Amino acid sequence: MVATTDVDQQLGALLGETTTEIDVPRKNRVFCNRNMRMDSIEVIGFDMDYTLALYHQDRLERLSIELTLGKLIDKHGYPEQIRDIHYDPRWAIRGVMVDRQLGNVFKLDRHSFVGRCYHGFRELTHDERKAAYRNEKINLSNDRFEWIDTLFGLPEAVMYTTLVDWADRQTGTPAYDKLFGDIRTAIDEAHRDDTLKSVIKADLPSYIVKDPLLGEALHKFRSSGKKLFLLTNSLYDYTAVVMSYLLDGERKAYPSWRNYFDIVIVGGAKPAFFNELRPFVQIDPQTYQPISTNGEIKHLSRDKIYQGGNVVAFEQMTGIKGEQVLYIGDHIYGDILRLRKQHMWRTAMVLQELEREISVSDRLEAQIQDLELLDRRHRNLESEIDYQSLRLKKIHRLLEEPTTNASLRVRLEEERKMMRASIDALRDRANLMDAEVDSLEARIDRAYNSHWGSCLREGNENSRFGEQVNDYADLYTSRVSNFGPYSPLRYFRAPRRPMPHEI
Numbered sequence: 001m002v003a004t005t006d007v008d009q010q011l012g013a014l015l016g017e018t019t020t021e022i023d024v025p026r027k028n029r030v031f032c033n034r035n036m037r038m039d040s041i042e043v044i045g046f047d048m049d050y051t052l053a054l055y056h057q058d059r060l061e062r063l064s065i066e067l068t069l070g071k072l073i074d075k076h077g078y079p080e081q082i083r084d085i086h087y088d089p090r091w092a093i094r095g096v097m098v099d100r101q102l103g104n105v106f107k108l109d110r111h112s113f114v115g116r117c118y119h120g121f122r123e124l125t126h127d128e129r130k131a132a133y134r135n136e137k138i139n140l141s142n143d144r145f146e147w148i149d150t151l152f153g154l155p156e157a158v159m160y161t162t163l164v165d166w167a168d169r170q171t172g173t174p175a176y177d178k179l180f181g182d183i184r185t186a187i188d189e190a191h192r193d194d195t196l197k198s199v200i201k202a203d204l205p206s207y208i209v210k211d212p213l214l215g216e217a218l219h220k221f222r223s224s225g226k227k228l229f230l231l232t233n234s235l236y237d238y239t240a241v242v243m244s245y246l247l248d249g250e251r252k253a254y255p256s257w258r259n260y261f262d263i264v265i266v267g268g269a270k271p272a273f274f275n276e277l278r279p280f281v282q283i284d285p286q287t288y289q290p291i292s293t294n295g296e297i298k299h300l301s302r303d304k305i306y307q308g309g310n311v312v313a314f315e316q317m318t319g320i321k322g323e324q325v326l327y328i329g330d331h332i333y334g335d336i337l338r339l340r341k342q343h344m345w346r347t348a349m350v351l352q353e354l355e356r357e358i359s360v361s362d363r364l365e366a367q368i369q370d371l372e373l374l375d376r377r378h379r380n381l382e383s384e385i386d387y388q389s390l391r392l393k394k395i396h397r398l399l400e401e402p403t404t405n406a407s408l409r410v411r412l413e414e415e416r417k418m419m420r421a422s423i424d425a426l427r428d429r430a431n432l433m434d435a436e437v438d439s440l441e442a443r444i445d446r447a448y449n450s451h452w453g454s455c456l457r458e459g460n461e462n463s464r465f466g467e468q469v470n471d472y473a474d475l476y477t478s479r480v481s482n483f484g485p486y487s488p489l490r491y492f493r494a495p496r497r498p499m500p501h502e503i
């Protein structure tokens with residue numbers, strides 16, 4: 001076998017170094033839910049916010065909360081004192097749901113049942129939760145509930161939790177529904193009227209993560225012959241500033257960010273881009289105003305900027321469709337779901353939280369294994385209790401039987417006594433183990449987030465959010481540059497997933 005190794009080394013030296021997945025740290029890997037051959041992908045599209053441009057979440061959240069509080073006080077009549085409250089960012093993770101009627105915020109499990117739930121800062125007990133939501137699935141489209149599914153949306157949940165707590169301490173009946181409406185209106189105003197974006201534009205390094213490997217990753221896609229396009233909901237003024245900051249001058253061959261992209265579409269209004277027929281409009285990159293194009297746009301060209309548009313016209317003009325396109329975004333509803341449900345483009349989801357989720361689970365690996373073991377033992381113990389209880393029942397029945405003779409009766413009485421003692425001992429052990437499982441589970445949970453645990457899990461299974469990532473994103477990763485080390489021809493394969501009966 002020595003000869004083969006020599007030949008392999010020779011070959012390796014001749015062909016140059018290739019990276020295999022094993023060299024990539026787990027937190028920087030691209031994960032696969034649905035098989036995808038990168039060599040069949042001809043075009044790759046990118047969302048901008050939270051996809052190409054990652055934000056320093058804590059700073060952006062602080063800014064967002066500060067500006068929203070300003071609007072609540074100045075425009076919506078809230079007292080100045082709400083500015084002095086501490087708004088702890090840990091009160092929100094992606095995937096929590098707001099109940100506008102009761103003033104609660106909760107997490108959903110895989111099947112859309114309510115998991116842990118807070119009213120203000122107080123966690124509801126099991127009974128309170130049951131009284132409020134019975135055992136019903138939560139209908140995500142009901143107006144009573146608001147699903148917090150973007151990182152831009154996290155401040156809404158933080159402010160709602162904090163201000164519900166505040167409102168409960170004021171006189172009069174708290175108007176939970178109005179409170180959420182006011183927060184959302186104020187935050188939307190801050191996003192729309194440029195208050196938020198003008199602060200970010202004036203100090204990009206404080207708010208936007210500049211990833212030094214991004215240009216390299218995009219270049220690698222291009223050099224393997226793929227075409228790239230940008231499709232963002234942001235308007236051109238903001239897009240140009242952010243993209244310049246991220247990419248201008250990062251690589252010699254690409255002096256401007258525009259050099260990386262074959263088509264640039266801003267103000268895309270996703271998900272409307274995917275399910276409505278808005279026209280493409282060409283805009284002037286200096287004035288941001290629409291340019292009159294004498295009727296419908298027939299061709300998307302590299303040196304122009306487009307706004308609006310729709311997927312049907314996009315595919316007609318580029319001649320590229322469906323399985324040949326990979327779209328990379330961060331928003332389940334805006335970027336991923338529609339594409340998946342209508343079997344259009346392939347999708348990859350950028351999950352900024354993944355880096356932290358993976359480092360926490362790496363750090364707690366031993367404890368997570370302990371938990372699994374403990375959980376398994378607990379289950380075995382419970383089935384032993386079930387078995388013995390069944391035997392005890394049979395003994396009862398035999399003792400009640402008038403035909404059971406006296407000597408057998410004595411024997412059965414003895415047996416009954418023994419069984420009762422044994423079941424009691426098993427129950428005590430099970431209770432102890434139950435408490436141990438709970439406390440270990442809580443400790444692991446707190447390492448992810450002290451109130452909510454991991455955003456991808458709830459209890460011992462996927463959270464609703466984790467399940468959506470699972471169901472709708474073909475690939476997922478923590479940042480776009482993670483594609484860099486992989487071959488542009490890579491065949492991403494989903495791991496084999498056992499069903500419960502196979503484990």
Ligand SMILES: [Mg+2]
Binds near residue numbers: 047049329
């Ligand atoms: Mg986005």
